Amino acid sequence: MDKSAFDTDLDRQSANFESLTPLTFLARCADVYPNQPAVIYGARQYSWKEVRVRATNLASALAARGIGKNDTVSIIAPNIPEMFEAHFGIAAAGAVLNPINTRLDPATIAYILDHSQARVLITDTQFAPAVKQALATLANNELIIIDIDDRQNEQASTDDERLGETDYETFIATGSSTFPWVLPDDEWDAISLNYTSGSTGKPKGVVCHHRGAYLMAVGIAAAWPFGLHPMHMYTVPLYHCNGWCHGWSLAVCGGTSVLIRNVNATNMYRAISDHRVTHFGCAPIVLSMLINASDEEKKPFDWPIHAYTAGAPPPSAILAGIEALGFSVTHVYGLTETYGHVVECASQPGWSDIDGDALAEIKARQGVRYAVTEGLMVADSETLQPVPDDGKTIGEIMIRGNTVMKGYFRNKQATDDAFSGGWFHTGDLAVTHLDGYVQIMDRLKDIIISGGENISSVEIENILFKHDAVMAAGVVAKPDAKWGEVPCAFIELKPGKTATEAEIIDHCRKHLAGFKCPKQVHFGELPKTSTGKIQKFELRKQV
């Protein structure tokens, strides 16, 4: 075939092609809105121009130590300015950001530092005890270690141990603010490596690329929408899925992040009130904190506040409760493998006519694909045949498109399994409703099979949440001689409230078929991940 005239003398060149990278947004934001605050952290505040300077200094200091393309830089820190600027500065060195969950045990930290082939570790002194133990077992003894000494840490004591050769401020002071960024040669280059908590087996390292991070950033700004100069409260841990890519997205629209080191009701209401927060994202458990805050903790507000909630299917009772306080909530869904939320329960024009409780049920659905997500379906895990839109037939949620990870780091088998058939298999089981909205029924491994019937643990949990005394609830399968498995409930009660096993089971019977009701109820504090997910594998150990 002859070459078309549309493909002749019309090649990519530097005037019309550049690799997509979220660094573009920092450069522009610092040029266009230099004095707009990028982060507010108590008395510390940095404008976008200052974030560019500090991120460039970090990149420069890393480069001076020989760190560059495809080198892993790990960081263990909560939501503080250093963590925010690391999302830009490490990429600007051409290196790969590896944020480590601050709640991990020493053995897992050591595993991640080894498996990720980390060359640098930036670590907040609060976590020195666990990190020190991890370092003692590390194969790599050439790791460059830099301490962050955060004087605003409410839990800081003057004798917090330092583990590294220098502290963060001293380190970046060795860099130059005129250092030329190492932009990606290819937008497919890695920008981050995030280990998923993984309830079984070793954590897997999710590799994300510059292209996806760019598209998520602009996609979020368009979809939420952020508007211009949003005031964003950073309640999502930045170590979790790069803070859902919100930091990169805020650089698209000159937004500000209020950083909170310790997420609790007092700190959140104070941030909302002091800074007129307009947007935040969090797990449903954090919404629950806002709902159940004491009157002294709560502060009134009279402007629109838009929340994204994700991380676990939100009980409709929590959605109804948080909206009653005046927050506007959109339920979103995604995974670290998809750069965060790529499915949203997009509001429909007709929904304003639906009454509160019924609407909360609808808004608890995971929803439809994001504008920058090319494909979403609920399908048979093996045949990839989509389920009918009947709201009943269960299949696995599959996602495809430009905001899906490169794959798992140094784990070809896991990558091949996850991408089998040309779709990313999420491991979440769901139905598709007639309107195309998907709703999660369970994790693949959390489904309860009783007498041959599938029982969704999420469905039971939703009912438990409607009980006035229930603060948190988790349901898992209990082996049963007769039925194979039966549901077993674990419940954390609200302060000052009481309930008995019989009352809870009776409550369930009013709303669920008999075979779906828990046969056993345990009371007590529930084990949770740092992002508010209930750790069902811990519950399973108890049954």
Added chain:
Amino acid sequence: MDKSAFDTDLDRQSANFESLTPLTFLARCADVYPNQPAVIYGARQYSWKEVRVRATNLASALAARGIGKNDTVSIIAPNIPEMFEAHFGIAAAGAVLNPINTRLDPATIAYILDHSQARVLITDTQFAPAVKQALATLANNELIIIDIDDRQNEQASTDDERLGETDYETFIATGSSTFPWVLPDDEWDAISLNYTSGSTGKPKGVVCHHRGAYLMAVGIAAAWPFGLHPMHMYTVPLYHCNGWCHGWSLAVCGGTSVLIRNVNATNMYRAISDHRVTHFGCAPIVLSMLINASDEEKKPFDWPIHAYTAGAPPPSAILAGIEALGFSVTHVYGLTETYGHVVECASQPGWSDIDGDALAEIKARQGVRYAVTEGLMVADSETLQPVPDDGKTIGEIMIRGNTVMKGYFRNKQATDDAFSGGWFHTGDLAVTHLDGYVQIMDRLKDIIISGGENISSVEIENILFKHDAVMAAGVVAKPDAKWGEVPCAFIELKPGKTATEAEIIDHCRKHLAGFKCPKQVHFGELPKTSTGKIQKFELRKQV
């Protein structure tokens, strides 16, 4: 060098990579907001689901006639539903959209049909007289011709001639709504071919690609911002730079376009009032129509309306006038070569404290780069050395990034010239202010050189617009024995107003240095392009 672990077993595959194309947004919007109106055109209204059906039918009908990848499909039509859906349907056939300016003369239409290698022409019967003459001279006699017979055309007469083998509705009825779209193999594939009006020489064909159209679409939605479900009045001709990519962008956020076949004050105010328009884009001359409308034409509104204005540097008097009516205006700048507006006079937090006239002066600047635009500078045309940020030194505006065209169709020399040094040379002369905002002083060819001094024709025009009697103004160079060139003004007066040459020159003397004042003033209607630009080459013929 060893291959990095980040580049091993982490290749692109269908789960995580798809060519960027704005067709993605139509597919999603039709899935997520199926019943949301996409276009409203008088009594005709199509939902996003219907636009998908009609666009798919069009693609299918084209494919059945052998039209596919890299085939040019030309269309001559105003802003009507057929034109809107062509922006999706032609791309969905894998073909290249070539919208032709409806005001062109037969010889130019014939030139474009030949040079573009058009295989299909879709033509609105209103333009049959010119098109018929063009076809008579055409080298290609295998062109498939399809008529659009728009019964809502206010100027339509029952004997409008049909030139083609069939009409549009009959043609698309031959297609199938289940036709599988021909998605781009490569996001660099051409999506459109737009001939620039070109005041000198033959028009040049600007080739745009799917990648850039996708990025502009999501970039506009984030930057304007559109928010969710904007009501957009389509005053920009869709044949001009693909309607600034707004149609593709509205598919990102479930927006609606009110289409206006004949843009005048009556039709615009009616659309605003009937449909609660929230956004529109237009040339400054259209803002002028809104300002100078009669009291009977004007209709009140009490909700925010956001306008983008571009196409010519807007006189600050027009910006002040339109804001006084309650419209919120952002001045944007771009060219067909950059997919439309890639520079915006982004509002700064402190501007609310600046008084009206001074603010209008600031808002008349072209501004700063768009979030999806990688590079903007004012630089020496030869050396590409940026000018200082002094608001005085004149250089050429240069743009670089992913929303710059592939190049000019079948014109390697013009492409090479335009991209010389790795930047797109716009041909517009500007200064950079201390805050980084660029301001156009003139087109490269419109600058007036008098006694060795550069005089900006735009600067003089801005002063002329401040005169109460001036509706439109254009200034060009007049050859002068003593000074080389001197400014000569052409003025169109407002209805019912009068002014003399002496009064105009006297008005200029109050605001400009003597050597910048026009030495001659002509009164009468000014020649304009269809997008509201004054045709200075016509004025030059008169001096």
